[in-house]
Amino acid sequence: MGAEHHVATKGAEGPAAAGPSAPPLLSVDHLTTRYGPIEAVRDVSINVNEGEIVAVLGPNGAGKSTILASIMGLVHPAAGKVHFMGKDVTGFEPETMVRLGVGLVPEGRRLFKQLTVSDNLRLGAATRKDKAAAKNDLEAMFELFPVLKERRNQLAGLLSGGEAQQLAIARAMMTSPRLLCLDEPSLGLAPRLVDAVFELMRDLRARGYTILLVEQNALQVLEFVDRAYIIRTGRVQMDANADSLQDEKELLEAYLGVKE
């Protein structure tokens, strides 16, 4: 498991031609997770099919990050199941999840600031068996993110916000994931950079990546994702195709709980 597909060679296929009967790549069923004494996630069910970009949106404190943490095994769910590529991975350790092919770009990036850009990237490939493919991917990352190539020997702590976000994404991609999860990649970035991050998401989908994206930036995100779930106070409030969610009023209500 954890197929080693090369970043640059997926070609212009667009979203994978998975028929409607193909099982989802990731399926989260009736997940309930506690963060200390609070029930941060209550009975949440989410699916991601191969080749899709799915967004989990909602205000802060809604539990979105906890959903990702539960999938990755950073916290253990109190109830519910997580299946990845057909296999029950509920409660598996993060190290195992990564090796199975789930990559995470964590909230706040969590770069290793005292290490260089190259070091950070190389750590992403640390557990890959095919060293040659890993080396190719490193070059591919530098091609995709030229500024990282420029700053390859600089300490990651010195990068600007946009550059740091690139590095965080590239590092996760170095683990050669089948499913790439991102936790609020737009956090702390200026609007122009946010646009660029979301452009990148589009690119990656075009290259065949499957993406699960957690964000607060609802309106912009809905423009390019395939489907979205809206979460508030730990529960799924709405879930549909992105197109139908773009009605702003409905979105505001579900999102914020206020009637305009």
Add this chain to the structure above:
Amino acid sequence: MNTVGQQLLNGLTLGSTYALMALGIAMVFSILHLANFAHGELLTICGYVMLGMRYTGAPWIVWVVAGIAASTVAALAMERLAFRPMRHANPVAMMVASLGLSILISYGFEAFISPRARAIPQPDWMNTTLMVLGLQIRIQYVLIIGVTALALLGTLLLLRRTVIGTAMRAAAEDFDAVRLMGIKANRVIATAFGLSGFLAGIAAVLIFAIRGSVSPHMGFALVLNGFIANVIGGLGNLWGAVLGGFIVGLLETGFRAFLPSSASGFTNGLLFLIVAIILVLRPEGLIAPKSAARV
């Protein structure tokens, strides 16, 4: 002139051994926040193994290899048996546990080997002297400083160039993020311990080259030097520990050399005073950690 040069050399030599010890301690502390009292026992373990090898009639180099291997294995065993069950305990509890382990081992040696110091003879060539720049230098000193330099260089290369070394540096910064790279937590920690044992073994061999004997409780005062080096260098900072080790070695030698003979017994006290002054001025240590902890 000669005296100053001589003492500088002595200080560097002593400082080298402390620096190696301090680095070993720092390696584990930086990742686990464990101040390992039993680190001193890694040195005595090496010593007793070397002692054992003496009775086999093997050449000295074999003793060295066996001793260093023993301390490396011992460190790995410590991690597996004593500290892994405590992985998530608070730092004070872990430090106390390491004290318990240290007591167990050192008194074990006293009971089952010997309470007295036992000699570890050095090969004859150690005592030859060279004349360099008007100084009479014993080969021992060259060896110690040289080996330390190599060891430090080797550690640096390991940390910077290898994946596991890079993972260790990353783990000192953010342990969970390392797990998100798919790297197993146990492996990183075990490597850190193994490396600390290896460095302890080297430090031991060098210390025995000066001291010439091993005794069951010698680890006690030695580990303190390692700890102090860490504290003044900045707890958790690897190169701070090395710097601290050299500072302690140089100061100790300097005091012993330049104080009137009546006061020479007080080097420890004076050292303490200097350490106190350093900590008053910079409580976090000379090389302060860079991360600002978020509330």
Add this chain to the structure above:
Amino acid sequence: MTRLHAIPRRPLLGGIVAFALFAIAAALYATGGLAERHIAMVMVINAVMVVGTQIFVGNTGILSFGHVGLAAIAAYITAILSTPVDIKSSTIGSAPFGLANVQLPVLLAILIAVVVTTIIAALIGLFMSRLNGIAASIVTFAVLVVVNSVLINWKDLTGGSEAFYGIQVKTTLPWALAALFATVLAARLFSASRAGLRARAVREDEVAAKSMGVSVNRSRYVSWVLSAVFVALGGALIAHLLGAVSPSEFYESLMFLQVAMLVLGGMFSVTGALLGTFIVTLLSEVLRYLGDGPTIAGFKLPMVVGLSSMAYGAIILLMMIWRPGGILADKEIDGLWDRLVARRRKAAPAPAGPMPTPAVAAATGPPPAVSTASAPSESPPPPSREPLLVVDSVTMLFAGLKAVDDASLEVYPGEILGLIGPNGAGKTTLLNMISGLYTCTSGSITLAGRQIAHLPSHEIARLGVGRTFQNTHLFRELTVRENVETAARVAQQYRPSVYRPTDELLAQFGLEEVSRRRAGTLPYGVQRQVEIARAVALGPDLLLLDEPAAGANEVESGHLIDSIRRIRDVEKCAILLIDHDLPFVLNLCERLYVLDAGRVIAEGTPQEIQDNQKVKEAYLGTRTSAGRSGRAGSSSAAELQS
């Protein structure tokens, strides 16, 4: 410190009972014969030293290896001062300061020993109290080694590593017990005192303690110096028991022994220290017997040197793996009494009070005496012209990242102000700058006209700024009462005009039922209540609330709105709060500031903010222009360069 009429009964009684049990055990053993009597006395004096050490370790959570060194100093001082001149002429004939010719009465010598040792400890404490826990422990280790080294090397004064003999043997069991009595009482009373409570608050949660006005360094210092007094006493007593001392007497073996005693019973408990001392002494005797190679049931056991010490090591190691807190953790004998009483009560069922939910707590409201002040929908007091808090162009740089960028805001007395914005906008950072946990990189913050931007958090708290935290920072092992009391005592000392007794505060927040429970064991909603009560106990003019409605459902947040308004009315304070629950914030706050990417992007009434386009964009993000379609290749990455 505690006034005489206010000596708390429970710790006093608990201390007496624990002491009595220990004393009886010692006295019983002492009846066995001369050797047994000696062992009993050694046990009692060890207890003096261990309980003395516990005064520091238990209250600060910092393990000390150096107290044995302090005991050594005291032992030698009293030995030098009180030993007859003719004996000293052979041991330390050339002592400096003419000490060889001095002979003081034993009691005076002991007194001087204790005083001088305490002074030395005070000097050490000056720099030690500024270090974090592990570094401080290492320094105490250094104290042990250095003292040993000085004692060995200062031959003229101490006789070096040779035994200093001829010390007058004056210690008797009654005297030792008397010393222990004093030590146990001091330990219990200190722990319950204001100073002890502060130290324990720091032990539990340094950040919260600072924010409640406790000076971290000072509280550690006080514990250290007090513990030195009793450890010194113990050292002096042992000198006058043994009749001879040597540096090795006070080195690693004694330190291991006492650490084992402290750790076995429970570092955080005086009763635990006594229990540990007793058990380890018992164990030592058994082990000594076994280690001597006795014949048991026809088998001759081998002689094992240092079997006891190995056992101490094993005890310490196994205890830390299995139960790091020790047998008793931080429970005192009083807890046992409570449990017995509770068991008797269970037989006759008593009406148990319900656990207060936040809703209930809010509904019970303030006690009748204060109720006249509150009506839930009372309009806010008219803002006075002068702002209470002025934050002026503050910026916070974290390693190149501007978490807060040139932000300014004003808080007027008595108003309820909201701070909202998307995640990562810098709201908590701003709050932390106001309360002093962070120091702003530039800009100024004034409270009632006074510059506070560079003050440490405990001083800002003492000026009347209270706060809660996003992730609760309660003193988890302390009781609810102790949590609130910590802040109340700070108010009592620094702002006596706003001081309110803890009982009153507990009643106001409906926490009387749980006042004896440990804060960490309570349900989440109640924990939040306690945190608010604790902040209010400071009698603040400005109350900072960080996400008070986190985890609350709609009913609970409704009650919280009433509750917060009532606090403002009763305390007459201004409230600045952060939250993500927009209905809650829009309903409660009179004015709002909106933060995004570290900058203030809007300010106004709830209605104005709701209508504000920029705010909507900040929360939901802008739509990109309709014509944008996916651009392949690395051009998007190029966009990310900045």
